[in-house]
Amino acid sequence: MADERATYDWLIVGAGFAGSVLAERIAAERGERVLIVDRRDHIGGNAYDQYDAAGVLMHRYGPHIFHTNAQAIFDYLSRFTAWRPYEHRVRAQVDGQLLPIPINLDTINRLYGLSLTSEELEAWFAARAEPVEEIRTSEDVVVSRVGRELYEKFFRGYTRKQWGLDPSELDRAVTARVPTRTDRDDRYFTDQFQVMPDAGYTAMFHRLLASPLIEARLGTDFADIRHLKPRRGLIWTGQVDEFFDFRFGRLPYRSLRFDHVTLDQPQFQPVAVVNYPMSEAYTRITEYKHLTGQEHSKTTVTYEYPTAEGDPYYPVPRPENEALYKRYEALALATPDVWFVGRLATYRYYNMDQVVGQALATFRRIQSALPAAEATPAK
Ligand code: FAD
Ligand code: UDP
Numbered sequence: 001m002a003d004e005r006a007t008y009d010w011l012i013v014g015a016g017f018a019g020s021v022l023a024e025r026i027a028a029e030r031g032e033r034v035l036i037v038d039r040r041d042h043i044g045g046n047a048y049d050q051y052d053a054a055g056v057l058m059h060r061y062g063p064h065i066f067h068t069n070a071q072a073i074f075d076y077l078s079r080f081t082a083w084r085p086y087e088h089r090v091r092a093q094v095d096g097q098l099l100p101i102p103i104n105l106d107t108i109n110r111l112y113g114l115s116l117t118s119e120e121l122e123a124w125f126a127a128r129a130e131p132v133e134e135i136r137t138s139e140d141v142v143v144s145r146v147g148r149e150l151y152e153k154f155f156r157g158y159t160r161k162q163w164g165l166d167p168s169e170l171d172r173a174v175t176a177r178v179p180t181r182t183d184r185d186d187r188y189f190t191d192q193f194q195v196m197p198d199a200g201y202t203a204m205f206h207r208l209l210a211s212p213l214i215e216a217r218l219g220t221d222f223a224d225i226r227h228l229k230p231r232r233g234l235i236w237t238g239q240v241d242e243f244f245d246f247r248f249g250r251l252p253y254r255s256l257r258f259d260h261v262t263l264d265q266p267q268f269q270p271v272a273v274v275n276y277p278m279s280e281a282y283t284r285i286t287e288y289k290h291l292t293g294q295e296h297s298k299t300t301v302t303y304e305y306p307t308a309e310g311d312p313y314y315p316v317p318r319p320e321n322e323a324l325y326k327r328y329e330a331l332a333l334a335t336p337d338v339w340f341v342g343r344l345a346t347y348r349y350y351n352m353d354q355v356v357g358q359a360l361a362t363f364r365r366i367q368s369a370l371p372a373a374e375a376t377p378a379k
Pocket of ligand 2: 092101154155156158159162174175176177178275277
């Protein structure tokens with residue numbers, strides 16, 4: 001058997017956005033050999049999509065909608081996929097109606113049987129908003145803008161289900177992801193680029209990893225190959241606390257159980273995502289055909305049930321977790337030849353485009369820290 005130790009310049013743990021973008025950059029720009037491993041049996045990380053048994057394109061880890069304001073990130077990914085335009089719209093099931101979320105003019109007029117104008121709605125919110133001296137928590141964000149009643153209808157229950165915490169226990173950044181509007185814009189995002197990869201995410205990942213300098217080993221845990229010592233460096237996109245054997249204790253990550261169901265009907269709901277802030281054990285139902293534009297006589301939907309145990313999906317933004325993360329970050333910074341990138345490794349509630357941006361920035365740091373090696377002799 002060839003001595004594997006000498007074969008790879010880089011070992012990348014995790015084949016999601018963070019790991020795959022770095023593998024692509026290293027192979028393309030540095031001409032170095034990369035071994036990328038994932039403990040799952042597929043590439044793409046949480047953005048993985050697949051055709052299910054019925055032939056419907058679905059996302060195994062819940063809905064992934066691409067949106068960004070960064071031209072450079074959009075241009076970079078456009079080398080690996082064509083796109084289909086898609087603007088995301090979400091409804092919330094509240095008081096027996098499916099209402100636009102983010103809360104907008106139509107949400108309020110329909111919920112209360114009013115016919116306010118945008119200007120009147122601004123005053124209507126102001127009359128209900130609770131003064132908050134310093135906006136610190138996810139409760140503060142919402143009650144200071146729209147008041148307690150709307151907070152309870154749209155945010156409190158959903159957040160308690162999703163995080164197992166009250167919004168008052170979560171950093172303001174969590175509910176601040178969802179704006180409040182006084183016009184009729186019912187799009188979930190307002191970013192300049194709102195698109196979906198037209199052949200799906202997994203197809204895009206195959207192209208990211210297509211270089212002959214990249215070897216992907218799936219179903220492989222870092223623990224199985226940690227004896228391999230890459231010549232140039234290790235890129236870690238798994239949990240940062242796991243890398244350090246949970247030395248300071250576990251960082252909390254919130255998990256989900258996905259219940260995927262295929263129905264013998266062409267459509268289930270009017271938009272891709274319906275949120276359930278006031279009832280049900282699940283938080284939302286996603287119907288993929290709205291995202292993918294696929295035509296099919298059947299449809300596949302996913303119910304999301306938040307859980308404390310399971311795969312790590314969300315870092316939990318709150319001050320004590322940030323403090324614990326900072327201790328791990330200090331260890332990470334003091335660990336030579338290991339680069340920590342991505343949502344789990346930097347404990348950041350990042351969207352896909354932000355992870356791509358972070359990976360590209362990490363590549364620039366690698367370039368300035370380490371001149372590329374001479375071409376690797378083939379074994
Ligand atoms: P991941 O995709 O988590 O990849 C890390 C990989 O590392 C995993 O595949 C894991 O198996 C592997 N790994 C970890 N440890 C080890 C180990 N020890 N050995 C081997 N392999 C290991 N973003 C958006 O922009 N839009 C959305 O609509 C959106 N929706 C989302 C919905 C849900 C339910 C979730 C959970 C996330 C969503 N995101 C969305 C965020 C998006 O998933 C992430 O930003 C992105 O996928 C993070 O990429 P990553 O490479 O950092 O991590
Ligand atoms: N949220 C809520 N009600 C909603 C939608 C969102 O309370 O109808 C809160 C909830 O805490 C959620 C956060 O806002 O976790 C961020 O929402 P987003 O849709 O960005 O969540 P993600 O898609 O990342 O799960």
